[in-house]
Amino acid sequence: MSKYDVIIIGAGAAGLFCGIHAAKRGRKVLILEGAKGPGKKILVSGGGRCNFTNLDITPNFYVSQNPHFCKSALSQYTNWDFISFISELNLTYNEKTLGQLFCDQKSRGILEGLLKSIPSNCELKVSSRVNEVSYEDYYKVSLTNGDSFQADSLVVATGGLSFPGLGATDIGYRIAKQFGHKMVETTPALVPFTLENVLKNLAGVAIESEVCVGNKKFLENILWTHKGLSGPSILKASLYWESKSKVKINFLPKSDIYQILKDKNKKTLLNALKEELPIRFVEEWLKLFKLPLNRKCAELSGDQKELLVKVFHHWEFIPSGTEGYRKAEVTRGGVDTNQVSSKTMESRLQKNLFFIGEVLDVTGLLGGYNFQWAWSSGYVAAKYV
Incomplete structure (x- = not known):
């Protein structure tokens, strides 16, 4: 059974970004993605144009039962930080209405930039659907194909229930409940x-x-x-x-x-x-x-x-x-943030267990806010895994 420092479940925006920055710290990282390829929601976002952040990012644009939770991560890794990140990849962007920033190279450009940024000590496995997670001094992640891996830290970056056609499941919520976490009721959001x-x-x-x-x-x-x-x-x-x-x-x-x-x-x-x-x-x-x-x-x-x-x-x-999760851009609700550290994204109930991105009860408005939450929360967890 292969051993890693960190296993990240989910290769969406939050999971990929966390993997990149955890590996830059010298951690040996494995990212597991159930779909056939990474970043499926990145590719369809904004009609394929990718509204990757907004010029005006404040906590007021986010909904959560704990409205203060998002403040720390958004200040630790800002929209300007991510703009610098894509600029270093020679990606360009333009501003639409209400401060929305879109990538000139579209969604594909953002995804390819993220994949190019993955260090050699970060491994990405696709078509790797998680069957179960267990913990006994370390985390063991078993896949439906029989493979299993172990790590000291586990990051849940599984997203919400929106776009089930792209492979969305409730695995992240199930893992949270398994380790005693409460859930805030989930509903489709940013939906017709x-x-x-x-x-x-x-x-x-x-x-x-x-x-x-x-x-x-x-x-x-x-x-x-x-x-x-x-x-x-x-x-x-x-x-x-x-x-x-x-x-x-x-x-x-x-x-x-x-x-x-x-x-x-x-x-x-x-x-x-x-x-x-x-x-x-x-x-x-x-x-x-x-x-x-x-x-x-x-x-x-x-x-x-x-x-x-x-x-x-x-x-x-x-x-x-x-029109439900099939047409919803995001899921409102999720893992209760009162049981997660806003500074580190680590569970307050289970050591070395982290939650990032949409799986948490943090939902941004339309306009690049959910992507920024993915970048910010992923970056913060990467500092502590």
Whole structure:
């Protein structure tokens, strides 16, 4: 049975980054990946463009039952540190909206850069699905193919339940429970909403809108789908949404419906609004609420104007659900961070057992925040394994 200093389960962003930096410290490292290749989620992230971090990284962009937990790791290894890391690999990047940084060489460039950075004392084994883990003075990791390995330290970097088609499993949660760790309930996050009564004629229509969930507001595009609503504003809102709670949308966040009616009082309602919003949406929305498409704005009644304000500025709905882990970018919840050291990522219950990345109850907003958590938490654990 081969002996290592450190075994890392999972060759995603967090696992690879931890392996690189642990090996740079002179540790003999083995990374085990159940899929046929490493970094499957890296490759599909951002539609293959890889939004690898954000210019504005603060703990406020993360959700956890312990909101202070992420602070230490994010300060120990910052977004600027990772920008320096990829710059040394001759990778370039560009800034999109809201501080999002995308790699010019796309997701493949980031993954290839990580793989090139793996030192010779770090071994990567793919198609290596973990069957069980045991501990008796050292960690023994047994694979489904019968192989087994041992190490002084074990790092769980297995991710969450999102993208099951890429090989996501609950093995990380099972290992955590095995060593006495509590779990924070997991749910799909950064995920499209489903609607009971879908307006299928609107599928494909995108509108810049303000989406509100509780006291959180997001101003970006929404996208109507065949099942409900998606787009950046919706995905962000889903991180804070609790089942059966209301979502509010303002389809005209930069305009005022009364001012539109006043300025375009000689135009029909349809013609006035189609200058502000996609015509397909305006037609379907006015029909849905039985508002007169061809009546001049000046001829609308007070009640009709109030209804327009309500359905364009303050539309409320309760999603019937979400599209689940299959479409979720991340998993909210996970290993309870109160039982993990925020400084080292080591278990407070079991020595030399570490948890990093998405398996923990730390979930970032859409926009590069989850990748930064992977880099930061992976780097921190590497310092202590």
